[in-house]
Amino acid sequence: MKIAAIREKTVSLASGLRNAGIAYDAMTASAVVVETDGGLHGLGFDSVGRYGHGALLRERFIPRLLDAPPGGLLDGDGLIDPAAAWRIMMANEKPGGHGERAGAVGVLDMALWDLRARQRGEPAWRTIADYFGAAGAPAAAVYGTGGHYGADAADTGPLRASLAGARARGFRTFKIKIGGAPLKTDIARVEAALEIAGPGALALDTNGVWEPETAAGWLAALADYDLAWIEEPVSPLDYAGLAAIAGRFAIPIGTGENLFSFDDARNLERHGGLRPDRDLLQFDISLSYGLPEYVRIVRLFEGNGWSPQRFAPHAGHVLALHTVAALGLGMAEVALDAALPVGGLPGGAPVEDGRATLPDVPGFGIETMPALHACFAGLLD
Amino acid sequence: MKIAAIREKTVSLASGLRNAGIAYDAMTASAVVVETDGGLHGLGFDSVGRYGHGALLRERFIPRLLDAPPGGLLDGDGLIDPAAAWRIMMANEKPGGHGERAGAVGVLDMALWDLRARQRGEPAWRTIADYFGAAGAPAAAVYGTGGHYGADAADTGPLRASLAGARARGFRTFKIKIGGAPLKTDIARVEAALEIAGPGALALDTNGVWEPETAAGWLAALADYDLAWIEEPVSPLDYAGLAAIAGRFAIPIGTGENLFSFDDARNLERHGGLRPDRDLLQFDISLSYGLPEYVRIVRLFEGNGWSPQRFAPHAGHVLALHTVAALGLGMAEVALDAALPVGGLPGGAPVEDGRATLPDVPGFGIETMPALHACFAGLLD
Numbered sequence: 001m002k003i004a005a006i007r008e009k010t011v012s013l014a015s016g017l018r019n020a021g022i023a024y025d026a027m028t029a030s031a032v033v034v035e036t037d038g039g040l041h042g043l044g045f046d047s048v049g050r051y052g053h054g055a056l057l058r059e060r061f062i063p064r065l066l067d068a069p070p071g072g073l074l075d076g077d078g079l080i081d082p083a084a085a086w087r088i089m090m091a092n093e094k095p096g097g098h099g100e101r102a103g104a105v106g107v108l109d110m111a112l113w114d115l116r117a118r119q120r121g122e123p124a125w126r127t128i129a130d131y132f133g134a135a136g137a138p139a140a141a142v143y144g145t146g147g148h149y150g151a152d153a154a155d156t157g158p159l160r161a162s163l164a165g166a167r168a169r170g171f172r173t174f175k176i177k178i179g180g181a182p183l184k185t186d187i188a189r190v191e192a193a194l195e196i197a198g199p200g201a202l203a204l205d206t207n208g209v210w211e212p213e214t215a216a217g218w219l220a221a222l223a224d225y226d227l228a229w230i231e232e233p234v235s236p237l238d239y240a241g242l243a244a245i246a247g248r249f250a251i252p253i254g255t256g257e258n259l260f261s262f263d264d265a266r267n268l269e270r271h272g273g274l275r276p277d278r279d280l281l282q283f284d285i286s287l288s289y290g291l292p293e294y295v296r297i298v299r300l301f302e303g304n305g306w307s308p309q310r311f312a313p314h315a316g317h318v319l320a321l322h323t324v325a326a327l328g329l330g331m332a333e334v335a336l337d338a339a340l341p342v343g344g345l346p347g348g349a350p351v352e353d354g355r356a357t358l359p360d361v362p363g364f365g366i367e368t369m370p371a372l373h374a375c376f377a378g379l380l381d
Numbered sequence: 382m383k384i385a386a387i388r389e390k391t392v393s394l395a396s397g398l399r400n401a402g403i404a405y406d407a408m409t410a411s412a413v414v415v416e417t418d419g420g421l422h423g424l425g426f427d428s429v430g431r432y433g434h435g436a437l438l439r440e441r442f443i444p445r446l447l448d449a450p451p452g453g454l455l456d457g458d459g460l461i462d463p464a465a466a467w468r469i470m471m472a473n474e475k476p477g478g479h480g481e482r483a484g485a486v487g488v489l490d491m492a493l494w495d496l497r498a499r500q501r502g503e504p505a506w507r508t509i510a511d512y513f514g515a516a517g518a519p520a521a522a523v524y525g526t527g528g529h530y531g532a533d534a535a536d537t538g539p540l541r542a543s544l545a546g547a548r549a550r551g552f553r554t555f556k557i558k559i560g561g562a563p564l565k566t567d568i569a570r571v572e573a574a575l576e577i578a579g580p581g582a583l584a585l586d587t588n589g590v591w592e593p594e595t596a597a598g599w600l601a602a603l604a605d606y607d608l609a610w611i612e613e614p615v616s617p618l619d620y621a622g623l624a625a626i627a628g629r630f631a632i633p634i635g636t637g638e639n640l641f642s643f644d645d646a647r648n649l650e651r652h653g654g655l656r657p658d659r660d661l662l663q664f665d666i667s668l669s670y671g672l673p674e675y676v677r678i679v680r681l682f683e684g685n686g687w688s689p690q691r692f693a694p695h696a697g698h699v700l701a702l703h704t705v706a707a708l709g710l711g712m713a714e715v716a717l718d719a720a721l722p723v724g725g726l727p728g729g730a731p732v733e734d735g736r737a738t739l740p741d742v743p744g745f746g747i748e749t750m751p752a753l754h755a756c757f758a759g760l761l762d
Contacts, residue, residue, distance in 0.1 A: 010440075023473050028440075049475055055436020056481065059391075059409075092404050094430055095589045096617035096639030097668075099480020100437065208476045236477035237644035240651055258477030263618035270621055271652050287478075 001078055001119070002070045004037045006062045006108075010052040011375040013341065021180075021207040028052040029341065030104075033379040034065075034111045042080070042115025043366045043376060044107045047286040047315040048335075048342050053104035061089050061104050079119050082112040082131075086292045098261035102289045109290025110319045114363040124319075124364045128326035132295055140324040142345075142356045143203070145316060146336040147176025147193065154185050156192035163196040166336050170351030172201060173228055173331070179206035183221055190225060199226040208232035208258060212241035219249045229254045229280055237264075243273025254280035257314035260288045265297040269304055276306045280330065284314035285323055298327065316342050318364045318372070325358055332356070341372045382459055382500070383451045385418045387443045387489075391433040392756040394722065402561075402588040409433040410722065411485075414760040415446075415492045423461070423496025424747045424757060425488045428667040428696040429716075429723050434485035442470050442485050460500050463493040463512075467673045479642035483670045490671025491700045495744040505700075505745045509707035513676055521705040523726075523737045524584070526697060527717040528557025528574060535566050537573035544577040547717050551732030553582060554609055554712070560587035564602060571606060580607040589613035589639060593622035600630045610635045610661055618645075624654025635661035638695035641669045646678040650685055657687045661711070665695035666704055679708065697723050699745045699753070706739055713737070722753045 013027040029046035030053045046052060065073070068088045075081040089105050117127040129136025146162035163174050174197045178186040194202050204227060210218065215233040222230075229252040234241040236258035246253055253274065259265055265283060268274065274281075281301060285294045298311060309330040313320035316335030324332040334356070338344025345351070347359030347368035359365055366373050394408040410427035411434045427433060446454070449469045456462040470486050498508040510517025527543035544555050555578045559567040575583050585608060591599065596614040603611075610633040615622040617639035627634055634655065640646055646664060649655065655662075662682060666675045679692060690711040694701035697716030705713040715737070719725025726732070728740030728749035740746050747754050 021475060026473065050478060051441060055440060059436060060432060092407065094402060094639060097431060097480040097483075097641055098618075099478040099482050099641075101480050102478070235644060237479075237642075237648060239648060258475060260478050260480075261618075263616060267618060267620060267648065267652070271648070 001074065001080070002037045003034055003065060003073065005035045006032065006065060007035070007379045008032045008054055008057050008062070009379060010054045011341065013048060021209045029375075030054050030057060030107050031375045031379060032057065032107050032111045033376060034108070034115050036115070040115060040118050041380060042111040042113070042118065043363065044109070044111030044114065045317075045341070045366070045372060045375065046103060046107050047284045047317045049315070050100070050103055050287055053100060053107055056100055056104035057108065061108055064089050064091065065108065080112050080116045082109055082116060082290070083292045085109075085112055086290065096263070098264055098288075102260035103287045106286040106288060106290040109292065110286055110364070113291060113319070114366070117363045121362055123322070123358055123360060123362065125322040125325040125358060128291065128323060132327065134327045136326045137328070138325060138360070139355055139357045140321055141331045141354055142171065142321070142334045142351060143173035143175060143312075143331050143354070144171040144334050144336045145175045145205075147189065149177060149180050153181035154188070156189055159189060160192055160196060162336050163193055167196055170353065171334070172354030173197070173203070174201060175203040175205055175231070175333070177207070178204045179209055179218070183218065187221065190222065194225060201228055203228040203231060203254065205231040206233055208235050210234055212238065212244055215241075215245055216248065219245065219251065222251070223249070227251055231255065231282070232257070239267060239271035239273075243271065246273040246275060246279070252278040252280060254282050254312065256281050256283040259283060262293055262296045262300065266300060269301060276310065279310065280312045281306070281310055282312055282314045284317070284320075286315070286317055286319050291323065294323070295327075298329075316340075316344075318346055318366065318369065321345070321356070322358065322364055339371055341375050343371065344369060382455065382461070383418045384415055384446060384454065386416045387413065387446060388416070388760045389413045389435055389438050389443070390760060391435045392722065394429060402590045410756075411435050411438060411488050412756045412760060413438065413488050413492045414757060415489070415496050417496070421496060421499050422761060423492040423494070423499065424744065425490070425492030425495060426698075426722070426747070426753060426756060427484060427488050428665045428698045430696070431481070431484055431668055434481060434488055437481055437485035438489065442489055445470050445472065446489065461493050461497045463490055463497065463671070464673045466490075466493050467671065477644070479645060479669075483641035484668045487667040487669060487671040490673065491667055491745070494672060494700070495747070498744045502743055504703070504739055504741060504743065506703040506706040506739060509672065509704060513708065515708045517707045518709070519706060519741070520736055520738045521702055522712045522735055523552065523702070523715045523732060524554035524556060524693075524712050524735070525552040525715050525717045526556040526586075528570065530558060530561050534562040535569070537570055540570060541573055541577060543717050544574055548577055551734065552715070553735030554578070554584070555582060556584040556586055556612070556714070558588065559585045560590055560599070564599065568602065571603065575606060582609055584609040584612060584635065586612035587614055589615065589617050591615055593619065593625055596622075596626055597629065600626065600632065603632070604630070608632055612636065612663070613638070620648060620652035620654075624652065627654040627656060627660070633659040633661060635663050635693065637662050637664040640664060643674055643677045643681065647681060650682060657691065660691065661693045662687070662691055663693055663695045665698070665701075667696070667698055667700050672704065675704070676708075679710075697725075699727055699747065699750065702726070702737070703739065703745055720752055722756050724752065725750060
């Protein structure tokens with residue numbers, strides 16, 4: 001088996017949505033296809049929020065894979081070996097600076113796992129579990145994310161409709177955005193969402209826009225609500241600020257989606273003051289150099305007393321969903337709007353009591369997600 | 382004044398050089414020209430080691446500048462305002478992930494400072510000093526960097542010739558690479574270089590490839606040599622590992638060149654155990670979102686008891702040279718091989734007793750550096 005071609009394109013994810021930090025007017029993502037000389041395809045898709053990685057793919061990472069000696073990418077069984085490919089992609093890259101590069105490597109890594117699963121004729125969760133020596137299961141706990149700000153932040157109608165629909169579909173935990181409107185407006189949004197989610201089942205995502213003092217003020221105002229967790233209450237790299245919040249407020253904290261490497265995750269573990277009994281680790285697999293780096297991160301935390309159940313990888317991304325199922329992690333995020341490329345579940349997977357069952361199709365099942373599969377138009381001919 | 386066009390190109394910096402971490406076989410950099418409707422040009426050039434930023438420039442940052450309302454980029458005097466441009470470039474960028482993006486913004490920022498200096502008809506150090514309320518001076522302390530590994534690491538001839546030539550030209554402090562050869566070979570390189578540099582005037586750069594235990598072994602072996610500093614003895618983001626080294630060895634530490642943001646610099650200050658009486662802060666201005674971010678970093682450290690004299694920005698980069706002169710920082714790095722695009726000094730600036738005098742030409746003086754100016758061929762027509 002040889003890689004015959006690697007194709008990529010940039011897809012618009014533009015929408016009128018915004019969170020507390022940024023607007024998505026010009027958001028993009030990369031779709032990648034790795035094609036073998038035997039006509040197999042591996043498909044990878046970016047996670048959301050950091051723009052596409054086409055340029056870095058074309059300039060550095062695709063050429064390195066294509067220039068590799070063919071045997072250097074395979075394991076002893078002749079299957080594509082994503083970890084070997086990873087080492088080839090990262091040759092001559094300096095340490096530090098874990099930004100766009102991490103996402104470019106991650107989207108290629110996803111395509112290679114998809115390819116390996118198709119070579120084995122099985123779902124990706126099974127391939128990932130076997131590779132890393134985990135039990136794996138064809139199901140994952142999920143939570144539903146909605147509640148981005150629309151044109152009128154004070155109108156809680158769309159928020160209620162989104163959460164009520166998800167509840168009817170079997171979701172039991174929900175997340176909405178806050179911090180992008182005045183406190184009073186956001187409190188009304190929280191109360192509206194809590195009515196549908198129920199006690200302890202609503203998480204709030206601030207997208208890291210607060211200074212620690214601002215975060216403390218908001219958390220004090222929210223202290224009487226029974227919430228599942230608060231996400232990125234401070235800037236993602238402000239470990240000391242995070243530790244101060246964790247030391248003062250009982251609410252669980254979710255963070256990590258804007259840390260893109262083992263190096264940064266280790267600093268969060270060392271300096272962030274997080275609590276293994278309640279906090280959630282949300283590193284984004286695709287944006288963080290893919291699975292080889294992610295599994296190093298999981299093992300680092302496990303070695304420091306954390307359960308894999310405290311991992312809930314960022315973004316409604318099918319790579320994250322399969323990894324949660326493969327490694328027995330806590331929860332996968334699902335973007336409730338299935339019309340989004342990174343929304344919904346593969347194969348319209350049923351959700352029962354907060355748990356999604358994965359369809360028995362090879363790879364990540366991108367073909368079973370119409371909005372996502374449409375992003376690959378032109379790459380699969 | 383309006384920006385009429387922004388042009389960029391990717392330039393090869395390929396060479397047979399290597400350090401302990403990477404080879405430079407396929408290294409690239411970006412050259413950028415900002416052209417005004419009045420025919421003025423501002424020139425920016427990447428720092429070295431992290432590849433060019435052309436793709437991100439074309440996809441995100443150049444369009445944002447060109448789409449900005451013209452008045453939004455100017456100060457009250459009608460001059461380009463790099464800090465205002467910076468805010469426009471960083472709109473809708475999520476926090477964290479300070480990698481390639483930081484270099485793309487930085488190279489554009491340099492071009493805008495060059496343009497502003499030309500509008501004022503003065504050297505860039507004068508423009509930067511005035512903008513940030515510093516005294517400024519047309520001179521900067523410098524040190525010379527050479528001693529990359531060539532084909533034969535054990536041959537100290539090229540190393541000696543490079544340092545002896547620099548000493549004859551007026552340099553008094555020198556830096557060479559170590560960690561890319563066996564300890565015994567590197568010790569011979571250090572001894573050869575020390576003979577020319579003299580006591581306390583030789584720094585060693587390991588490029589962050591060591592684990593803390595490995596670093597401790599090497600530093601113990603080097604403890605009897607009178608060295609100026611050891612650079613990146615551990616991985617750039619391993620703050621706890623760095624603190625362990627700083628707590629155990631007296632040799633000054635230089636680090637920061639692979640941290641590309643205020644957020645990361647703050648973590649270094651908080652968690653890295655560095656010593657304000659001796660250690661060197663080497664953040665790379667161009668790779669770290671340019672001057673607006675860099676000045677925030679300098680002020681952060683000043684607020685924590687550090688002298689600006691402890692700053693020695695990375696890379697033989699003319700932006701760093703002018704900033705050292707403008708803000709009264711400790712030292713600028715000079716790549717000793719003036720045939721390199723980022724080698725030598727503008728206008729063949731004289732070096733006397735370790736101090737370089739900057740030529741009285743507008744902007745950064747890129748026109749006076751033939752190898753660097755050649756990188757702009759085709760962009761200035």
